[in-house]
Amino acid sequence: MFDIKWIRANAEAFDAAVSRRKGSVASSVDLLAIDNRRRDIITRLNEAQEQRNALSKQIGQAKAQKDEARAAELMAEVARLKAFIPQGEADERAVEAELHAALSVIPNLVFDDVPSGADEADNVEYFGRNGTAETAALQRAPKPSFSFAPKEHYDVGVAAREMDFETAARISGSRFVILKGQVARLERALGQFMLDLHTTQHGYIEVQPPLLVRDEALFGTNQLPKFEDDLFFTQHGDNRLALIPTAEVPLTNMVRESILAEEELPLRLTALTACFRSEAGSAGRDTRGMLRQHQFNKVEMVSITTPETSVDEHERMLGCAEAVLQKLGLHYRVMNLCTGDVGFGAKKTYDLEVWLPGQNTYREISSVSVCGDFQARRMEARYRPAGEKQAPRFVHTLNGSGTAVGRCLIAVLENYQQEDGSVLVPEVLQPYMGGLKSIGGQG
């Protein structure tokens, strides 16, 4: 959400930055035209209100002195203004709504170090600050090699038995899955492992948030008004609640309409929740297997920071997500998303793409974004800087998956599969699996 005053003062910079965004048609000329109308209406309305207030005050004084004649005279005078004020108020409401609607659909401006590009093909691999392909490789597992042709996750022996799409479809339709037995337990182990890692090693506070949220919360994290079609809604009476598409929504909105003390920042929150997405517009894509589901589990991280620290926090959060894959021994790469691929609310996004040998490709498993004050403005989330009499400032918000549990399950199944259809359990998950070193083996 943009500040119209900032656009007014930085019109050229705004237009230049907006033009880097694919398909964005916002122009400062149009916005400032609305703003000029708005200010004109406000100025005239304020003048009329000022007169009314002054006269009303005199009426009060006249009545206090029992001067009814004088009061009646003044009341007649102020009656003239009555014709204008309600109209002026209505005009102001209309033009404020118009401006708000126009500003609501403008995507965030990206940082200068976001590469220009049209789509994901133009994303640039990232090796960390001052990092290189060599230094990054030292921290990451290499691509696994196989003495047989690795299968896709749904064909790996144990998964073929315990991943049930047919039954799920009978109950709920396409893009749902039922996990059973050891595969279900492995999924649970992954979620527990990630949550424990972030809470004990990375300083995040564990949260169990609501999974159903209001429109206002969705506006705060930019799902509304532009991306309503991607959501599922529940209906009760005349009201609706949305099923969260990501825990980013409730976690980030925890600070909405509040003024935090600077000492409370950074505020780091994490949650393991189910996520629900309609996947409108992706019909026919990734239809086999559980890569793209209407419902999936995800561990989400959210950080609320001061403006000065958000960029560093972004790198830190990327490291938190990477730690998950490093400890699981999964090969991956990090992509700095180009202007055409960065999400609506982000100033910059890193995607973690895990290697899937069965598909012989990298697939997104985590997305880590820094949003600046974009969401904070939509939520009215501020903090009061330490020190004397400082005015509140908007916080900065960041969010990242750490990581998508369902997709991580796929990665484990494909990367740790054995020729006999069994799957080795990564060492860090074994405590969560009752010490099992492998699942789906004979006996």
Next chain:
RNA sequence: GGAGAGAUGGCAGAGUGGUCGAAUGCACCGCACUCGAAAUGCGGCAUGGGGGUGACUCCAUCGGGGGUUCAAAUCCCUCUCUCUCCGCCA
């Protein structure tokens, strides 16, 4: 689901139609007193918007929205939320 009460500044809490953006207390900041601190005294301390180079000034805001009135924290409608009691329930 039924009945009732309520929502006021960072917090607590007055204020039931006119000079109220709002008493008082706490917290916080500054100054005085003090070797220093505590205590005490004095002063300051909401948010958003319009206008002005500026000192400054005007408008709006007492949970959200709408209305009555010359004038609304105060009256009416509505929504949201909180609390109490009853019922039901994981």
